[in-house]
Amino acid sequence: DQQVKQNSPSLSVQEGRISILNCDYTNSMFDYFLWYKKYPAEGPTFLISISSIKDKNEDGRFTVFLNKSAKHLSLHIVPSQPGDSAVYFCAGYSGNTPLVFGKGTRLSVIA
Amino acid sequence: GAVVSQHPSWVICKSGTSVKIECRSLDFQATTMFWYRQFPKQSLMLMATSNEGSKATYEQGVEKDKFLINHASLTLSTLTVTSAHPEDSSFYICSARDPWAGGLDEQYFGPGTRLTVT
Numbered sequence: 001d002q003q004v005k006q007n008s009p010s011l012s013v014q015e016g017r018i019s020i021l022n023c024d025y026t027n028s029m030f031d032y033f034l035w036y037k038k039y040p041a042e043g044p045t046f047l048i049s050i051s052s053i054k055d056k057n058e059d060g061r062f063t064v065f066l067n068k069s070a071k072h073l074s075l076h077i078v079p080s081q082p083g084d085s086a087v088y089f090c091a092g093y094s095g096n097t098p099l100v101f102g103k104g105t106r107l108s109v110i111a
Numbered sequence: 112g113a114v115v116s117q118h119p120s121w122v123i124c125k126s127g128t129s130v131k132i133e134c135r136s137l138d139f140q141a142t143t144m145f146w147y148r149q150f151p152k153q154s155l156m157l158m159a160t161s162n163e164g165s166k167a168t169y170e171q172g173v174e175k176d177k178f179l180i181n182h183a184s185l186t187l188s189t190l191t192v193t194s195a196h197p198e199d200s201s202f203y204i205c206s207a208r209d210p211w212a213g214g215l216d217e218q219y220f221g222p223g224t225r226l227t228v229t
Contacts, residue, residue, distance in 0.1 A: 042223060043204045046219070098145050101155045
């Protein structure tokens with residue numbers, strides 16, 4: 001059973017526009033959700049997180065929204081830049097458990 | 112933020128040999144480290160959870176005798192791929208949890224090690 005799902009394997013967005021990456025989860029016990037960005041042949045780097053008790057967290061161009069009733073979260077990047085092109089993973093965890101990752105969405109920002 | 116390093120970043124070895132990958136937390140003490148493997152076009156798959164001073168906990172389907180994990184100190188965990196085969200070729204990533212991250216118990220990822228077995 002896949003606890004974290006990113007149903008869009010890829011997304012193309014024009015530079016300057018908004019990128020919206022979606023993530024669904026099934027485990028209602030998750031305390032935190034995190035978004036990671038990954039370039040090829042590199043480890044993931046942390047982008048932004050949100051606690052399960054919040055519905056929005058913003059950090060510069062990145063905003064994460066959480067809809068607990070729908071078990072859905074999304075990452076908004078605005079304005080999108082070519083350097084944002086990467087694979088984005090959402091992940092959830094609870095307590096002392098390891099992160100549970102989605103399969104990732106490859107974002108391509110076209111200049 | 113906290114820094115996690117991995118060594119080597121890239122290694123090629125012959126089939127049947129063993130390879131050791133090191134994961135270090137450089138500016139914090141990590142009581143727990145995790146080892147992940149990434150297959151092409153797939154998510155990061157957790158292999159094992161490594162706790163300092165105790166045996167690693169392996170995920171289902173991961174051969175503990177093949178992937179030996181040693182968490183000898185609060186800043187170092189090693190993954191040894193024994194008797195490597197071409198199907199072990201992959202990108203191995205470690206992460207370390209900073210228990211003092213305050214509020215959010217974040218994991219910090221290493222840069223990864225690409226293993227190619229010929």
